[in-house]
Amino acid sequence: MTEIAAQRDTVFERLSAAWEGRAQVRSFRWDTAPAWDQTKDDFLPELLPFADHPAFRAAPAADRERCLAAAWLAWNENQVGFELSIVIPTCVRLMQGHIPGARTPAIWATVSEALTDESYHIVLTQQGSEACREHRGLRHLKIPRSSVVTACERRQAEQPEEWQRDLILLAATVVTETVIHAHLRMLSYPPESMQPLHALVNRVHYLDELAHSGLFRAVLKASYLEMTEPQREFFASILPEPVRWFADWGFEQWAAILEQIEFPRRDEILTEARANRQVVDYSQLIKLCEELGIDAARERLVAATTA
Numbered sequence: 001m002t003e004i005a006a007q008r009d010t011v012f013e014r015l016s017a018a019w020e021g022r023a024q025v026r027s028f029r030w031d032t033a034p035a036w037d038q039t040k041d042d043f044l045p046e047l048l049p050f051a052d053h054p055a056f057r058a059a060p061a062a063d064r065e066r067c068l069a070a071a072w073l074a075w076n077e078n079q080v081g082f083e084l085s086i087v088i089p090t091c092v093r094l095m096q097g098h099i100p101g102a103r104t105p106a107i108w109a110t111v112s113e114a115l116t117d118e119s120y121h122i123v124l125t126q127q128g129s130e131a132c133r134e135h136r137g138l139r140h141l142k143i144p145r146s147s148v149v150t151a152c153e154r155r156q157a158e159q160p161e162e163w164q165r166d167l168i169l170l171a172a173t174v175v176t177e178t179v180i181h182a183h184l185r186m187l188s189y190p191p192e193s194m195q196p197l198h199a200l201v202n203r204v205h206y207l208d209e210l211a212h213s214g215l216f217r218a219v220l221k222a223s224y225l226e227m228t229e230p231q232r233e234f235f236a237s238i239l240p241e242p243v244r245w246f247a248d249w250g251f252e253q254w255a256a257i258l259e260q261i262e263f264p265r266r267d268e269i270l271t272e273a274r275a276n277r278q279v280v281d282y283s284q285l286i287k288l289c290e291e292l293g294i295d296a297a298r299e300r301l302v303a304a305t306t307a
């Protein structure tokens with residue numbers, strides 16, 4: 001075994017050794033969770049793409065309340081979508097040995113643990129939506145699929161080669177695991193005005209994701225080392241794309257949601273939110289690209305997100 005391969009396996013062995021004690025699926029209990037509280041916000045208002053719009057701030061309390069409840073449901077649906085269509089398929093392809101560099105028992109053990117975590121997050125987020133759907137009268141709210149997921153599927157479908165589709169999955173997973181981190185952390189430790197039950201659901205998810213960010217970075221490094229030159233070039237060209245998908249995410253969903261809950265002045269709110277869309281923080285990705293030796297990572301990411 002080469003020195004690099006030995007170091008790599010040590011990283012995965014360390015992650016694996018910690019799994020038993022860290023994995024929330026092994027320790028979280030719903031029967032100790034706080035009850036859902038009618039008086040609390042179901043979501044953090046500052047994470048809405050139109051949080052500062054005067055028409056949102058001036059909306060009647062009941063509309064604002066339903067909007068935050070819908071935001072919680074959409075957040076959870078999106079988490080399920082990312083797990084089901086991006087992260088879990090990546091874990092499966094890694095475990096089947098289709099992605100370069102991920103062919104050691106140490107990587108397989110760690111990825112199978114992550115696969116278990118992600119499957120549990122689907123259960124967790126679905127259960128975490130229940131009380132809110134019921135008590136806020138949103139049982140029939142229909143949330144369109146995340147545009148990040150549909151963009152990922154579309155780009156995969158456009159590729160003629162299986163390895164290209166696999167590398168799109170890998171890129172989308174690394175970006176997803178990086179980009180959702182900040183919002184997940186904010187929702188995990190929110191002010192007291194936010195629903196304690198929802199903070200707990202996020203915290204449980206976040207504790208697993210803290211380990212995943214290191215895991216998928218290590219998987220990518222192991223994989224990149226063994227990619228061929230055309231694979232490396234393809235990967236470098238595709239990596240900025242999921243960042244752009246995240247910059248655009250949510251607006252189509254929000255248009256459908258605000259219409260269903262009949263939110264006042266919704267067209268005006270969304271037009272302005274689109275024009276002032278939030279910037280995605282991709283500083284961690286730049287660091288990762290530099291560690292990998294991907295040339296002009298910053299320029300590629302800037303170009304993708306300002307296009």
Ligand SMILES: [Fe+2]
Nearest residue numbers: 083117118121
């Ligand atoms: Fe997850």
Ligand SMILES: [Fe+2]
Nearest residue numbers: 087177209212
């Ligand atoms: Fe994850």
